[in-house]
Amino acid sequence: MRRTARGHYRPPPLWRQLLGQLRGRDQMLVRGPETWPLLLLSFPRGHDDIATQLRDAWLNTLPLLRAPVVDPYRRMLAELPSMVVVLLDPRNICTCLGHFHPPGSESRLARRLRADTGGNLGELDLAWENIRDWRPHPLSSLAATTDAAGFSRLHFRAALLTVLLHELDHLAHPDHKEQTVRHSSDAFYTAVLDELLREEGSGSYGMSASA
Ligand SMILES: [Zn+2]
Numbered sequence: 001m002r003r004t005a006r007g008h009y010r011p012p013p014l015w016r017q018l019l020g021q022l023r024g025r026d027q028m029l030v031r032g033p034e035t036w037p038l039l040l041l042s043f044p045r046g047h048d049d050i051a052t053q054l055r056d057a058w059l060n061t062l063p064l065l066r067a068p069v070v071d072p073y074r075r076m077l078a079e080l081p082s083m084v085v086v087l088l089d090p091r092n093i094c095t096c097l098g099h100f101h102p103p104g105s106e107s108r109l110a111r112r113l114r115a116d117t118g119g120n121l122g123e124l125d126l127a128w129e130n131i132r133d134w135r136p137h138p139l140s141s142l143a144a145t146t147d148a149a150g151f152s153r154l155h156f157r158a159a160l161l162t163v164l165l166h167e168l169d170h171l172a173h174p175d176h177k178e179q180t181v182r183h184s185s186d187a188f189y190t191a192v193l194d195e196l197l198r199e200e201g202s203g204s205y206g207m208s209a210s211a
């Protein structure tokens with residue numbers, strides 16, 4: 001998912017892969033409702049906090065969203081492979097927020113898992129610092145002046161979920177155009193952030209006036 005809508009995927013340069021292996025990576029398995037794919041989060045050692053935040057957004061935020069917000073993705077979730085590898089890294093050199101990995105471009109981890117399990121499997125990557133910096137909504141810069149810390153926290157949860165679902169949508173529907181996928185995910189982000197802000201009782205952010 002690019003900051004502006006246009007799709008592509010470039011596999012990470014070899015040196016980054018090697019560095020990742022040197023530093024070591026940890027994995028976290030996240031099991032949600034039965035019809036959702038099993039997520040295997042892979043992240044650089046020492047970044048359990050990011051994996052935990054993504055797990056909490058997936059298990060605690062997504063199932064509790066109002067039906068009109070989550071319904072556009074409900075069928076898509078059921079159509080996904082039974083397991084999806086999510087590679088988490090701080091940043092992408094190309095500055096994209098994430099990519100889905102078409103068959104043939106998956107990591108060694110995903111290829112290994114597919115060979116070992118014989119199951120159907122997908123893979124995507126997310127760049128969490130690029131996602132944290134992302135400000136898709138024109139009102140968000142104004143809103144941030146009210147309570148920067150609180151806003152940043154809720155923005156990050158909404159944005160992590162949004163980019164994850166955007167890339168999952170690509171995995172489920174490789175034939176769908178970026179514009180279509182992006183339209184759904186931009187609407188999702190606005191609705192989720194609005195809902196999270198309401199939950200916190202902060203009507204002062206003005207997010208309901210969605211542009
Ligand atoms: Zn996309």
Ligand SMILES: [Zn+2]
Nearest residue numbers: 008010094096
């Ligand atoms: Zn990119």
